[in-house]
Amino acid sequence: MSDSPDVTVAPWTGPQRPYDIIKEGTIAFLVVAILTIGLALVFGSPDEPQVTIQQWSTKAPVDFAQTALAELNGTSGTAQYGAPYNTASAGQSLGPFTLAKWLGATIPVNTVRDFVLSPLESQPAAAPLSAALAQWKGASAHQRTAWVDAYTKASAKMTFANGTVSVPTTSAGPVPVMINTLEQMARSGALDQALVTRNGFYTSNFTLPLLFLADGSYLGDLAQQRHLLGTQWGMMNETGNYPGQAWLWLYTFWYQVPPFASSANADVQVWGLMMLFSLLLLLVPFIPGLRSIPRWTRVYRLIWRDHYRSQGA
Amino acid sequence: MSSTEIDRQWTTRLRHRVAHRLPPEKMLPDTQPAYVASWIYVFGVTTLSALAVVILSGFVLALKGPQWWHASGIGHFVNSLHLWSVEIFFFAMVIHLWGKYFMAAWRGGRSLTWVTGVVTFLVSIATAFTGYVSQTNFDSQWISTQAKDGINSTGAGSFFNVLNFGQMLMWHIVLLPLAAVVLTAVHVLMVRAKGVVPPFEEREEAR
Numbered sequence: 001m002s003d004s005p006d007v008t009v010a011p012w013t014g015p016q017r018p019y020d021i022i023k024e025g026t027i028a029f030l031v032v033a034i035l036t037i038g039l040a041l042v043f044g045s046p047d048e049p050q051v052t053i054q055q056w057s058t059k060a061p062v063d064f065a066q067t068a069l070a071e072l073n074g075t076s077g078t079a080q081y082g083a084p085y086n087t088a089s090a091g092q093s094l095g096p097f098t099l100a101k102w103l104g105a106t107i108p109v110n111t112v113r114d115f116v117l118s119p120l121e122s123q124p125a126a127a128p129l130s131a132a133l134a135q136w137k138g139a140s141a142h143q144r145t146a147w148v149d150a151y152t153k154a155s156a157k158m159t160f161a162n163g164t165v166s167v168p169t170t171s172a173g174p175v176p177v178m179i180n181t182l183e184q185m186a187r188s189g190a191l192d193q194a195l196v197t198r199n200g201f202y203t204s205n206f207t208l209p210l211l212f213l214a215d216g217s218y219l220g221d222l223a224q225q226r227h228l229l230g231t232q233w234g235m236m237n238e239t240g241n242y243p244g245q246a247w248l249w250l251y252t253f254w255y256q257v258p259p260f261a262s263s264a265n266a267d268v269q270v271w272g273l274m275m276l277f278s279l280l281l282l283l284v285p286f287i288p289g290l291r292s293i294p295r296w297t298r299v300y301r302l303i304w305r306d307h308y309r310s311q312g313a
Numbered sequence: 314m315s316s317t318e319i320d321r322q323w324t325t326r327l328r329h330r331v332a333h334r335l336p337p338e339k340m341l342p343d344t345q346p347a348y349v350a351s352w353i354y355v356f357g358v359t360t361l362s363a364l365a366v367v368i369l370s371g372f373v374l375a376l377k378g379p380q381w382w383h384a385s386g387i388g389h390f391v392n393s394l395h396l397w398s399v400e401i402f403f404f405a406m407v408i409h410l411w412g413k414y415f416m417a418a419w420r421g422g423r424s425l426t427w428v429t430g431v432v433t434f435l436v437s438i439a440t441a442f443t444g445y446v447s448q449t450n451f452d453s454q455w456i457s458t459q460a461k462d463g464i465n466s467t468g469a470g471s472f473f474n475v476l477n478f479g480q481m482l483m484w485h486i487v488l489l490p491l492a493a494v495v496l497t498a499v500h501v502l503m504v505r506a507k508g509v510v511p512p513f514e515e516r517e518e519a520r
Contacts, residue, residue: 204479
């Protein structure tokens, strides 16, 4: 065992002073409880209502329809995500390690099926929708791609008026009816329900609606207005003037500076870095140099100043 | 039954071990070394007190379920208690941690006390995070959809789905608080068993 002064210390044989641990604990608890009550009374806590897909499609109908199209043509964030949702991309890598890809698509999400076809199939059988779905199912993959491509090409001129999404194309087969019906479903609130009831009557899993919401611009726009984007110190903040998760400052800091700010692998790199820092913090007592800083800086003299004064040191 | 046989019992051996490592005068001391006289020592017991308020306010929130506080004035107030006690908890814990670092509080066979403290800190961060994504409001929607990318990139998203409200709530109210409380208890018992670290021997260190 090391006899370094950073590792060992002789047991204390000097004077003692009275110490009432129960009294100290009781007073501390009361002070903290009163302080908490005071802060809660004065500042309260933020509670901005949840965003629904109904709200999104009502306030930003074109953004919703464009997102629905992105789910259908495979260009949405979720469609191209990779693990754990699908195998569309390798995902982020830390050097040679593609950790997420190795574990695979353990929470499978097929954006065409889960965000478009299944919700539409859950609707009462209206003639235009039934015909559109039958046409889609009966078509070859090549034909479907041609329809979606035609709709996508014209989607830059997408408009929304009188409750209807319009795109200037006549060669998109059933796609206009599908997108329009999904829009109407969303505006009625039915899509919110259809996405969460995939697993049956009882549900507590909101993976699908949250992914769909996050694929659009609406949620991000609201977050930007509230200074919650990743480039605005992101998720350590919360709505309103509250401290949020201030203890995540170092984690969030890395996203603001190069090379992480512009890295395609920023998430896994920042996580790797924070894991390394956490390990270093955990192992401080065993790391020469790091464990000597307290002795070198002598900050301890402030803490034990009465002791050293009494020692005449 | 012979006394030797009794002495070999697991129960007897554990009792002897506990009594040896943590006699009553260490568990509930009425004196402290004279050097324990600084405001920095307040932050350990402040952290413990804040943890108690966090848990008590969490118990009240649990009584009515995860969405009660959106519709009830009393519920919102209890949520505010929960939030601010968490803020005090982390504030005190971070100062406690830095104070202990500059005391080199791992000296004299106290390395494991330091290690349990750091692990408790990390577990507390995870506990608070799962609380933030379980609020069932805009904050939880935004934080979870942002945080998923970081967690998914490590592969952990395969097991720890931050978009699954039910899973996050269970981690927040059962698994992580249990771990935090057990770790805190172990940490405090280690402090009681080993005592508060003595100052550096200044005469040797003085230049």
